[in-house]
Amino acid sequence: AQSVTQLDSHVSVSEGTPVLLRCNYSSSYSPSLFWYVQHPNKGLQLLLKYTSAATLVKGINGFEAEFKKSETYFHLTKPSAHMSDAAEYFCVVSEWDTGRRALTFGSGTRLQVQP
């Protein structure tokens, strides 16, 4: 069975400071992992994905995620927050090789960026 836990429902940072959004997952197999972002009144957009290559994954808009299989986390980071980063972020797991077609979403983390 798989599950995704986003450890913080809300994160608030000041503009220009680092961002850390935490995601733990559990999976019986080697999953694919994604981070999606949802801006207000807009659709979900892929930020980045991990599919069994390098442990540090680079995404759009300066975001990165580190994959730690031994510790089963896939935290999202950005060195310097921008006001436009304010949105909801979802950590997502896919266990395609098991025959499961659903993407499993975490409960989301709302990021606030203070001026």
Next chain:
Amino acid sequence: GAGVSQSPSNKVTEKGKDVELRCDPISGHTALYWYRQSLGQGLEFLIYFQGNSAPDKSGLPSDRFSAERTGGSVSTLTIQRTQQEDSAVYLCASSSTGGGNTEAFFGQGTRLTVV
């Protein structure tokens, strides 16, 4: 069009009525998902279509929910005898091949309100 298109964007219906929600995936995408996003529930998988294969209906919450995909393109999600707990944003996504590490592109959703 360039992205996944969903219609209507908003739908208000009376309890007990049937509703149909439409999704136009990106042209050429063979895989299509329906998800439901409601407050306090996160994103919940409903159904998955891939080409001409039998759909994965494992996420449909009751037999009041059904979906079809005609000609491998447009999909319709039907909810019969709507209940207030069906109120949510219904999201459609498509992907090019449906593989586990393939990006899913999401529409902006249909906000369903059952009164």
